[in-house]
Amino acid sequence: MKRRTRNLLLNWRIILLTLFLVGSVATLAFKPLTFGIDISGGVALVAQTEHPVDSDTMQLVVSSLQKRLNTLGLRDITVEAQGDQIVLIKVANVSTAEEANQIKSVIESQGVFYMEFSGTVFGTGEDVEYVGIYQIKPDNSWAVPFRISKGAAEKFAELAYGKKGWPVDMFLDPPVNSLMVVPDSVYRLMNSTDFNAEAPNAPTLMERIGQAFNVTVVAYANQSADEIAKLAEGKDKIVLVDVPQDLQTRLEGMNLTVRYVPRAPGESDHALIVRVLGLYGPYSLGEGLTVGEPQQDVQITGAAPDRLTAEQEASTIYTVLKSGSLPVKLNVVGMEFISPRLGENFRTQALYAGLAALIAVLLIVYFHYRNWRIAIPVASTSLFEVVIILGFASLINWNLDLPSIAGIIAAIGTGVDQQIVITDELLSGERSTRITRRASVLRRMGRAFFVIFASAATTIAAMSFLLVYFVGTLKGFAFTTILGVLIGILITRPAYAEIAKYLLGED
Incomplete structure (x- = not known):
């Protein structure tokens, strides 16, 4: 008996399940789940x-x-x-x-795209006349060709003469004519040469945005709201970046326009600066553009460690260039609030429904087999699947919504069916000699997993269609269903088969 138990615990399928289970619990402990709007x-x-x-x-x-x-x-x-x-x-x-109206104004605005060099705006989205399809080369370098207006080309040629390697910046909706209050580390980074491409002697990013957009940057040093308001005199708005949020309330109480930008979890100072400014670049100025000759057909180039990253970088620049001259306007025609309290009720109801489903599975399996040694492992395996799915969701920052939770339940339901198939196959075998019994177990497990893999394949195929061709909430349902099925056939189902063989004396 001890030998059989030791063999079970050392079985690689059981070890794999344990590792994923422990990893999921650890992930959930240190990285809480994020939930969708509903x-x-x-x-x-x-x-x-x-x-x-x-x-x-x-x-x-x-x-x-x-x-x-x-x-x-x-x-x-x-x-x-x-x-x-x-x-x-x-x-x-x-x-x-107020927050909703701010979002509404962003949606309805066309957005403004700027091209800036050495503190001077030489072009906007209106100067982008054409954007070509981006190109990815075998060495994972990429290029996005585009054409600028004659006026922008002439202005840029004059600014760029003899300045090889200097930074060229692009901005999408930067905070024009504003006061930015930032942490000291962010202030020092913006005033360093980290954003200077290949020209340490070029103006710093702080100097460039100050001259081009009248953006004043100050380091937060426990200034009062009155002190910040005084610094912002003549500015259209105040941008508070990763500083105490109560400043926003005080400044808004003084009838000032304030935008508060928190730091995202794990976000670096560099990434925070790029996001707040809507900055793309800086890009190093090539020698061919420094000779003083206006060139309307230009391109932005870059290099990446792999093709996927190159595709992402090139696609981003392509989108930014195109969206700077987007030919269509949007109007918000509907708005609906979803109460956090209602959402909390949804979450509680989903938890109760999950527990009720688990108990129902336990009781139904018990009454079917009249054996707790079968019912408890089936219900436990379903619980393990839920934990592992949630661990994956937390790891990849998947926002769980109600359709996603429904997908988890669907995957668990499929999993219970497959565990019953395994159990029935094990119970259907005859008991003769040890060698005959072992061969019979292998045949029966082969039949069971043939049915399981066939069922999983059809489910994944159906859900893949929803994932690729449909939009909205169906994607969340399809994703979690596929994830649950894959976890089941690759991790939990093989482990359950080993546990069932041990408990039923079939190994």
């Missing part, structure tokens, strides 16, 4: 384009909105195209009309 609360807005657009233009609208809204420091944002005119925007953790 659970955490927020606002949903429906925007409509002025006229129907093709799929490429709609994709640019979606990408551009996602980037603009991210500069607000909002964590859970989903932007989905629905047809050729409707865009659905969901933003979690928004509870006031």
